[in-house]
Amino acid sequence: MDIGDILRDVDPVFHSIPRxxxxxxxxxxxxxxxxxxxxxxxxxxDGLFERINDNIKRQIExxxxxxxxxxxxxxxxxxxxxxxxxxxxxxxxxxxRARIAKIDRHTLHYLSSDELRSRLSEMELAYATRHQxxxxxxxxxxFLSSFPPGLQNLNDTAGNISMIDTPDLESxxxxxxxSDTSVEGxxxxxxxxxxxxxxxxxxxxWSDAKPLVQLGNAELV
Amino acid sequence: xxxxxxxxxxxxEVAFVAEMELVTIVPRQRLESxxxxxxxxxxxxxxxxxxxxxxxxxxxxxxxxxxxVPPSWLHPASLTEIILRETKENPAxxxxxxxxxxxxxxxxxxxxxxxxxxxxxxxxxxxxSCTAEAPAGYLPYHWLEVAEALLAHAGDDMPVPAxxxxxxxxxxxxxxxxKMRSSTSQLEGFGGGLMSLRGVGAxxxxxxxxxxxxxxxxxxxxxxxxxxxxxxEEELGGGRNDDDDxxxxxxxx
Numbered sequence: 517m518d519i520g521d522i523l524r525d526v527d528p529v530f531h532s533i534p535r536x537x538x539x540x541x542x543x544x545x546x547x548x549x550x551x552x553x554x555x556x557x558x559x560x561x562d563g564l565f566e567r568i569n570d571n572i573k574r575q576i577e578x579x580x581x582x583x584x585x586x587x588x589x590x591x592x593x594x595x596x597x598x599x600x601x602x603x604x605x606x607x608x609x610x611x612x613r614a615r616i617a618k619i620d621r622h623t624l625h626y627l628s629s630d631e632l633r634s635r636l637s638e639m640e641l642a643y644a645t646r647h648q649x650x651x652x653x654x655x656x657x658x659f660l661s662s663f664p665p666g667l668q669n670l671n672d673t674a675g676n677i678s679m680i681d682t683p684d685l686e687s688x689x690x691x692x693x694x695s696d697t698s699v700e701g702x703x704x705x706x707x708x709x710x711x712x713x714x715x716x717x718x719x720x721x722w723s724d725a726k727p728l729v730q731l732g733n734a735e736l737v
Numbered sequence: 738x739x740x741x742x743x744x745x746x747x748x749x750e751v752a753f754v755a756e757m758e759l760v761t762i763v764p765r766q767r768l769e770s771x772x773x774x775x776x777x778x779x780x781x782x783x784x785x786x787x788x789x790x791x792x793x794x795x796x797x798x799x800x801x802x803x804x805x806v807p808p809s810w811l812h813p814a815s816l817t818e819i820i821l822r823e824t825k826e827n828p829a830x831x832x833x834x835x836x837x838x839x840x841x842x843x844x845x846x847x848x849x850x851x852x853x854x855x856x857x858x859x860x861x862x863x864x865x866s867c868t869a870e871a872p873a874g875y876l877p878y879h880w881l882e883v884a885e886a887l888l889a890h891a892g893d894d895m896p897v898p899a900x901x902x903x904x905x906x907x908x909x910x911x912x913x914x915x916k917m918r919s920s921t922s923q924l925e926g927f928g929g930g931l932m933s934l935r936g937v938g939a940x941x942x943x944x945x946x947x948x949x950x951x952x953x954x955x956x957x958x959x960x961x962x963x964x965x966x967x968x969x970e971e972e973l974g975g976g977r978n979d980d981d982d983x984x985x986x987x988x989x990x
Contacts, residue, residue: 536776541863552745571774593771600773617739688953694858703930704960715834719932
């Protein structure tokens with residue numbers, strides 16, 4: 517049961533927005549957030565992608581059936597359906613590729629703890645593990661094996677410097693507020709706090725924006 | 738396979754998102770409802786107006802199956818008012834974004850449903866901010882992209898010659914671009930950790946994103962050690978270091 521289910525129970529009007537429209541809003545928001553955030557975000561846990569993928573598959577089957585029909589009216593509907601299908605596929609593809617780019621850049625980091633691993637979907641986890649294993653084997657066979665054993669690790673933390681690159685969580689981002697709330701940000705000279713209104717656009721550090729985004733009070737733009 | 742783009746939406750991606758904005762059309766032909774992934778389209782019966790996403794409206798317009806009703810904020814009177822507000826009344830800030838639909842029509846109980854939609858956390862491009870009923874005098878988030886698309890593909894649906902609207906838009910773009918540029922002088926002293934850009938548009942953000950974020954991140958990295966010292970001092974004694982900070986600034990200039 518997620519927040520949407522609870523809202524639907526107490527607020528009958530919430531139901532007036534069809535699920536398809538909410539899914540598209542959620543997909544768009546997830547895509548924009550993944551494109552803008554400096555680190556990998558959580559894979560949506562409410563089955564959003566499974567649902568959208570099923571719908572896309574069903575729509576493709578429908579297109580295949582309709583192509584046989586030469587009636588000009590269905591023909592136009594077919595064009596519209598295919599155009600929309602391409603738009604959805606673009607969104608899904610771009611979202612997945614943005615995630616893969618982040619996983620590729622900091623593979624060891626995202627595999628390093630259970631909390632970070634839980635952000636990946638099953639497929640992504642399998643991809644990251646296998647990719648890292650292949651890479652490690654390759655390094656071993658090409659040069660690592662000729663190093664002294666003590667220097668062969670790829671995840672040393674000797675001298676308080678970790679070999680694992682991590683994303684810069686202090687990078688600045690743009691967010692849009694979804695409700696009136698107070699925003700706090702840390703700065704170089706001083707820390708700021710402001711009362712902000714819905715639909716304000718704010719620049720601040722991702723580490724300060726993250727709690728707001730996770731609570732649903734703001735979204736990345 | 739991995740996406741090689743830098744963080745943040747590019748202009749092309751912003752234009753893609755803007756095509757999801759709802760616009761109002763007047764159909765010229767009947768068209769049955771189509772079962773799309775984003776829900777069923779309304780049945781089109783001339784001359785009843787309907788609301789469709791921009792990409793579909795443009796498709797219908799190109800095939801001469803419909804006319805697009807431009808949103809009221811795109812009328813010359815509304816644009817002139819916004820330019821006046823941006824240049825004379827409040828030359829420092831962007832004009833405010835459209836109020837949530839619920840507050841736009843307080844005296845019309847028939848709009849109660851809209852209120853529910855904004856409560857469910859819909860944000861642009863899914864708020865009805867580019868339809869014919871959208872309030873005049875406010876620029877929605879995707880104003881520039883929607884206006885350009887409508888002028889390019891539905892110029893003949895404008896109530897006045899498209900050239901007039903276009904020249905007003907040019908003025909507005911320039912006024913706001915100047916504000917975006919001058920806001921970077923605020924960035925120099927991005928000490929407070931927060932900066933509000935209320936009312937800015939999606940395309941304007943996309944254009945200056947790289948520069949603005951680069952400056953903010955650069956200032957942070959240069960000041961990282963000063964910030965760490967300040968935090969340590971605050972933890973020890975609290976706000977005693979104000980004077981030191983100022984003298985540091987002076988030396989910096």
